[in-house]
Amino acid sequence: MSDAFRSAVAGPAGRMEYSHLPQTTQSFENALEKARNGERLTVDDGVELLTTGTGSAEIDYERKEKVLRIADRRRAETVGEEVTFVANLNNNVTTACNTGCQFCNFKNTAEKFESTHTGDHGGFTKTPDESRETVRDAVERGIYEVCSVSGLHPGLVLDDDHAERLEASDRSDLNYRSPAAYDVDPGTYCEQIEAMSVDGVHVHSMTPEEAYHARRGTDWEYETVYRRLRDAGLDSVPGTAAEILVDEVRDVICPGKIGTDEWVASMEAAANVGLPMTATIMYGHVENEMHRVQHLDVIRDLQDRTGNITEFVPLSFVHEQTPLAEHGVVESGASTDEDELMIAVSRLFLDNIENIQSSWVKYGDAQGLKMLNCGANDFMGTILSEEITKRAGGSYGEFRSFEEYCDMLSAIGRPPVERSSDYEQRRRVDPESDRIGPRLGPRADGTPLVE
Numbered sequence: 001m002s003d004a005f006r007s008a009v010a011g012p013a014g015r016m017e018y019s020h021l022p023q024t025t026q027s028f029e030n031a032l033e034k035a036r037n038g039e040r041l042t043v044d045d046g047v048e049l050l051t052t053g054t055g056s057a058e059i060d061y062e063r064k065e066k067v068l069r070i071a072d073r074r075r076a077e078t079v080g081e082e083v084t085f086v087a088n089l090n091n092n093v094t095t096a097c098n099t100g101c102q103f104c105n106f107k108n109t110a111e112k113f114e115s116t117h118t119g120d121h122g123g124f125t126k127t128p129d130e131s132r133e134t135v136r137d138a139v140e141r142g143i144y145e146v147c148s149v150s151g152l153h154p155g156l157v158l159d160d161d162h163a164e165r166l167e168a169s170d171r172s173d174l175n176y177r178s179p180a181a182y183d184v185d186p187g188t189y190c191e192q193i194e195a196m197s198v199d200g201v202h203v204h205s206m207t208p209e210e211a212y213h214a215r216r217g218t219d220w221e222y223e224t225v226y227r228r229l230r231d232a233g234l235d236s237v238p239g240t241a242a243e244i245l246v247d248e249v250r251d252v253i254c255p256g257k258i259g260t261d262e263w264v265a266s267m268e269a270a271a272n273v274g275l276p277m278t279a280t281i282m283y284g285h286v287e288n289e290m291h292r293v294q295h296l297d298v299i300r301d302l303q304d305r306t307g308n309i310t311e312f313v314p315l316s317f318v319h320e321q322t323p324l325a326e327h328g329v330v331e332s333g334a335s336t337d338e339d340e341l342m343i344a345v346s347r348l349f350l351d352n353i354e355n356i357q358s359s360w361v362k363y364g365d366a367q368g369l370k371m372l373n374c375g376a377n378d379f380m381g382t383i384l385s386e387e388i389t390k391r392a393g394g395s396y397g398e399f400r401s402f403e404e405y406c407d408m409l410s411a412i413g414r415p416p417v418e419r420s421s422d423y424e425q426r427r428r429v430d431p432e433s434d435r436i437g438p439r440l441g442p443r444a445d446g447t448p449l450v451e
């Protein structure tokens, strides 16, 4: 299988045969000058900065430092010195999925979740009641946001209307199976959103890929889907499932997922019904620097049209225990230099997105803090539980208390600020307080999330 997969995705020399390569007609010096002057960068400019010059295959450390310094200055001019974070919970509904993305270990083939299957599948599905209980506990602890991203369980549908249409359909290509066939019924997407919407807590859920799953087999517009979800309690949309928004890369790492155009259409629809959203990139696998900057270009265009993207989140690929690593297609993720340049060029290229996130889950604490001097200004969230990264081999823990945030940010001389999901509410956290906990959530009173 390893050889078959490799030969399907790689050329004879083991390199991907792509039509988009990191080659430009720009020079590094010109691109740097444009960045320094705050001019809008082209894709070629971005590639020159990301590679520290395409004339050499190696990263030039002096040039890298120049890019990081300019990005850090741009961060300071755009959002100042404050570092934000949100008190949040991850509540993923199910690990059942049969999409087969090559970078993902957060899945257990959905057939194993059927009632007739014997043996432990090692995953989970939550009913809406179970989700409600998990969220209720976290709301009482003081969270502001629940973030929910799940596998594409064949029994999950948008609502009863959607279920009726899929039950009546004789198509076999819809990735649908009646929830009655499974050991646990996940309910519908709308029921899950409604259940998680405890006391008005902010519900951040329904990626473009999930929205596609929630309209499969119908001719509904994405706006119809997002409007129904919004009415059920959805507050904002995670722009994940983006990976790399260049189809020749998606064809390799996630051929079962929607293409770039569909992803953009779904996000645009979410914006059209008034939902704020985030955007991400997952880099450091089989793509090259041209793909990374083309991805940034798609995001910047989307933001020019919508203005609804509140933050951009670069996610460094965690390769351990993924099919890409198991099949020998990748041996590592991005290097630290590449990570720093990705943050910096995101800041410089995305001149219309205010907030760039440093993910401590992906980078670890020390490097995560360093990213706050490379162009990032947001340090993610508390994450009361975080299955996705753990199951893909991440090793940086699952929870950050407010006290830890204060200690870490004080160490680099930056003010800690609790934020709402949409960044509209901000509150400086006083590290000297004897009750260092969240205060923005519906039940938050300054008590630590975990005693």
Ligand code: SF4
Pocket (backbone or CB within 6 Å): 097, 098, 099, 100, 101, 104, 105, 106, 107, 150, 151, 152, 209
């Ligand atoms: S990335 Fe999402 S859609 Fe792809 S296999 Fe993993 S859970 Fe399924």
